[in-house]
Amino acid sequence: MYKTLKNTDVKNKRVVLRCDFNVPIKDGIILDDSKIRASLETINYLIENNCKIVILSHFGKVKTQDDKYKNSLVPVYNRLKELLKREIYFSKETRAVNLYMQVETLLPKDVLLLENTRFEDLNGNLESGCDPQLSMYWASLCDVFVMDAFASSHRKHASTYGISKYVPSCIGFLVEKELLALNKFVINAKKPLTVVMGGAKIEDKIKLIENFLEKCDYLLLTGGIANTFLKVLNINIGASLASKNPQILEKVKEILLNYREKIMLPLDVIVANTYDKNYVKYKRLNELDADDIILDCGNKTIEKYKMAIDNSNTVFVNGTMGKYEDQRFSNGTKEFLRVLSESGKIVVVGGGDSVSAVNNFGYTESFTYLSSGGGATLEYLTTSDLPGLSGIDEDDEVEVLDM
Numbered sequence: 009m010y011k012t013l014k015n016t017d018v019k020n021k022r023v024v025l026r027c028d029f030n031v032p033i034k035d036g037i038i039l040d041d042s043k044i045r046a047s048l049e050t051i052n053y054l055i056e057n058n059c060k061i062v063i064l065s066h067f068g069k070v071k072t073q074d075d076k077y078k079n080s081l082v083p084v085y086n087r088l089k090e091l092l093k094r095e096i097y098f099s100k101e102t103r104a105v106n107l108y109m110q111v112e113t114l115l116p117k118d119v120l121l122l123e124n125t126r127f128e129d130l131n132g133n134l135e136s137g138c139d140p141q142l143s144m145y146w147a148s149l150c151d152v153f154v155m156d157a158f159a160s161s162h163r164k165h166a167s168t169y170g171i172s173k174y175v176p177s178c179i180g181f182l183v184e185k186e187l188l189a190l191n192k193f194v195i196n197a198k199k200p201l202t203v204v205m206g207g208a209k210i211e212d213k214i215k216l217i218e219n220f221l222e223k224c225d226y227l228l229l230t231g232g233i234a235n236t237f238l239k240v241l242n243i244n245i246g247a248s249l250a251s252k253n254p255q256i257l258e259k260v261k262e263i264l265l266n267y268r269e270k271i272m273l274p275l276d277v278i279v280a281n282t283y284d285k286n287y288v289k290y291k292r293l294n295e296l297d298a299d300d301i302i303l304d305c306g307n308k309t310i311e312k313y314k315m316a317i318d319n320s321n322t323v324f325v326n327g328t329m330g331k332y333e334d335q336r337f338s339n340g341t342k343e344f345l346r347v348l349s350e351s352g353k354i355v356v357v358g359g360g361d362s363v364s365a366v367n368n369f370g371y372t373e374s375f376t377y378l379s380s381g382g383g384a385t386l387e388y389l390t391t392s393d394l395p396g397l398s399g400i401d402e403d404d405e406v407e408v409l410d411m
């Protein structure tokens with residue numbers, strides 16, 4: 009398995025640490041700093057071990073010069089400084105001779121955060137394309153590379169996979185914790201296992217659904233994903249979001265043929281409509297009109313889904329019950345989270361929006377595990393593989409992650 013930070017000699021060494029600081033920011037204000045907080049354990053361990061620490065992270069996408077102004081890591085630098093309760097340095101350069109010199113003059117326990125790694129994408133996609141020269145340059149800044157950006161571990165970028173090819177490397181505490189939790193609670197779940205899939209786009213999740221159907225006992229569907237299943241079953245969903253892709257529709261048909269007994273679909277919904285933006289109405293599924301747009305599920309659905317949860321030991325949730333960002337359509341998600349929080353079951357939530365909903369509605373402490381990985385969490389649960397970690401050194405003595 010991957011070499012862990014505890015099993016790596018980092019004492020007094022120069023370390024490049026890859027974090028995921030891709031936090032939500034509006035007008036320069038960080039709306040949720042949990043990704044920064046999640047990195048503190050690893051950073052403090054490196055400080056305790058007298059390391060010289062260079063931190064890399066991407067932030068948003070950088071395609072134009074304008075994106076550079078929008079996507080600077082300066083707000084993250086300021087927050088990280090507060091959370092670490094110490095002075096740290098910031099480099100506007102992601103690569104330069106003077107940056108190399110700056111790293112050389114760091115003292116033990118010094119922390120230097122570099123500007124957004126994706127600024128390098130402006131010169132020809134060097135970060136996202138895993139450019140070897142750039143990877144080697146960043147590797148040259150350290151003796152050991154610590155990969156702790158779990159949410160970026162499904163992609164091979166220069167600052168993740170690239171560096172790990174050129175220097176000794178290990179995973180940080182966050183990546184270790186995520187892998188342990190997903191292995192223990194989801195991949196080797198205590199059965200019966202209920203999987204809840206909601207959210208908007210079925211295209212992104214169809215493989216995960218297929219993968220889960222083989223091992224779960226119940227699959228509860230909501231949101232845009234449920235709509236596509238209802239459409240294939242010839243139930244009128246009005247003007248709701250659903251896939252039009254023939255391959256997806258064919259796949260859904262096949263899934264329904266093979267696994268109908270495990271799959272639960274909504275009974276009632278909250279709809280908007282296409283011509284009146286103030287229209288919000290509760291409807292049973294057989295009452296929909298052509299202009300109705302399903303944006304949340306109703307209480308009868310939640311009551312039905314509660315039965316599956318009561319019969320389970322483990323529940324994995326990905327995707328929200330409805331358009332939770334809009335107060336008028338957030339009740340299904342809130343109500344479902346309340347039911348889950350009172351269930352006493354092992355509950356794991358994965359996915360960017362799903363975890364945001366948990367935090368926004370006050371359930372941060374209510375569940376067994378909240379995975380911070382977004383797309384990486386889903387990729388790991390679908391394929392049991394994270395390409396961004398494939399260059400990390402192996403450690404045959406550690407079996408704990410193989411559970």
Ligand code: ADP
Pocket residue numbers: 206207208209230231232249302303304326327328329330331332333358359360361362363
């Ligand atoms: P995660 O980020 O946790 O993987 P998703 O992105 O798949 O979750 O799902 C959350 C998104 O799905 C939210 O933006 C929400 O507004 C949207 N959504 C949920 N239900 C519906 C629906 N019925 N129609 C359209 N969008 C929906």
Ligand code: MG
Pocket residue numbers: 359360361362
């Ligand atoms: Mg999302």
